[in-house]
Amino acid sequence: MRVSELLIPTLREVPAEAEVASHRLLLRAGFIRKVAAGIYTYLPLAQRVLMKIKAIVREEMNRIGGQEILLPIIQPAELWHQSGRWNVYGPELFRLQDRHKRDFCLGPTHEEIVTALVAAEVRSYKQLPLLLYQIQNKYRDERRPRFGLLRGREFVMKDLYSFDRDEEGLDRSYQKMFEAYTRVFSRMGLRFRAVEADTGAIGGSVSHEFMVLADSGEAVIVYCPDEACGYAANVEKAESMFVPETGGEEAPLEMVATPGMRTVEEVIGFLGVPAKRLVKTLLYRTERGLVAALVRGDREVNEVKLQNHLDVLTLELADEAAIEAATGAPVGFSGPVGLKVPLVVDREVAALKAAVTGANKADAHFVNVCPGRDFPVTGTADIRLVAAGDPCARCGKPLAEVRGIEVGQVFKLGEKYSRVMEAFYLDEQGIQRPMVMGTCGIGITRAMAAAVEQHHDADGIIWPVSIAPFHAVVLPVNVQDAEQAAAAGRVQQALAAAGVEAVLDDRAERPGVKFKDADLVGYPVRVTAGRHVAEGMVEVHNRRTRESALVPEEEAVTAVKKFLEA
């Protein structure tokens, strides 16, 4: 193929709206163009990368016995009512009506459709286990579409659904999915880590996310540096070892004046107490009304844990007016004593014997607050955000933190969907049982962007060979020079014959432009036919290592292959 004939509209300028490297580089190198917020067109180079990622994914899904299907994008609301998710999914679900005013949505995920299919078509234990998957567009009206392909509103996902007879079957399917994902991301040349994860809107019990390690990642991962321990979790899910501290001896409750002292730092500085003896009282709005979450002054609330604990659909920090109405005091002086709002008390707060809290009165705090005595503590909750340095939940060693991009997730769903959607089968005894389900998804388009986040430099993208749009570019320095042009053509032919995907940059551009574009697009290897062609030599260059070798034209294929295999 010739660059002069390909649609590769590279840009010199850095697009202003692009905050992260993958967004910037995929725009600049002519891979994608924006159509609307979170909605993109994939140009020929991007499509080639996506096809390669899909091919790897297909091979690995087929290897574990997955059967490829294609489910519709447009889904009738009835199915979503049946699963209960029409309401649960909220504003992220793209909803539409047909001409008869019947409700539909654009699939953000396909549990409903696939479970309904299997419920109708599968009857017997003999047909299980069943692993069905598809590669297809997904639609989510994300609150903040951003970072280019990393968080789109239309994106490509591979989703697989497993149907088993029992929990043991699900365990086996889960293991297969987990191993298949490990192979997929390894073959893509990504540095990644599988971490324990929250199950979110999909639901279920056990889940792992596959995180590509990158500073630009939106996800925070905490992990135990002790490899023998190996604990790693999304911070949304992470726990740490519970080390109860009392913060002093029990004493009578006392109100003290704290004029203008609102923040943790102000209060602890003024009263001369450590942050871990202070209790933060945060008011949240939910669909069931206000709740107050209590964590120690040296901790943050983990809103995912809090939401799971409360089992609510919406959770947002209350605004100033709501706080003042509920506490009778300005923001900064809220406290649990006498508060007429349900309390969720973190276990570390419950362990305190003498704490400092707001007094629900302007410019005042309570000291010697004893949870259980001065305000009710019902049940235990773990709602704190774990941070680097906290003791590992398993071994107690200090945890470390890294950022990651979630490229895939596997879930054990159990009977959540099969029961409500009546996906039953008959076992050997003829007894009807619900199928036990699992699911997993890979963000194909996000994985492409994640690969760029991990593999680029100041000059452009450096594609891992397995997913590169082309393996090599052959670049005649001066196309006007008949010898150079001919040598470049011969090398490209020889590469093609040897199974190496090579493009010929036959454009009558200045050499500088062509070299810059080759670096920007990120072909793993560049073959330059320049002045050394006169001596029968071409230059072979490795994009990643920046190594170059001047070789006889006949040895170019061998030299290119050596770089591709390195």
Ligand code: ATP
């Ligand atoms: P996130 O937490 O990042 O919003 P999610 O957990 O909601 O993602 P899943 O439902 O687990 O996503 O979807 C499976 C995979 O689809 C994700 O691991 C991710 O790779 C991809 N994905 C999810 N949302 C998007 C999006 N808005 N844009 C691109 N890819 C996405």
Ligand code: MG
């Ligand atoms: Mg996920």
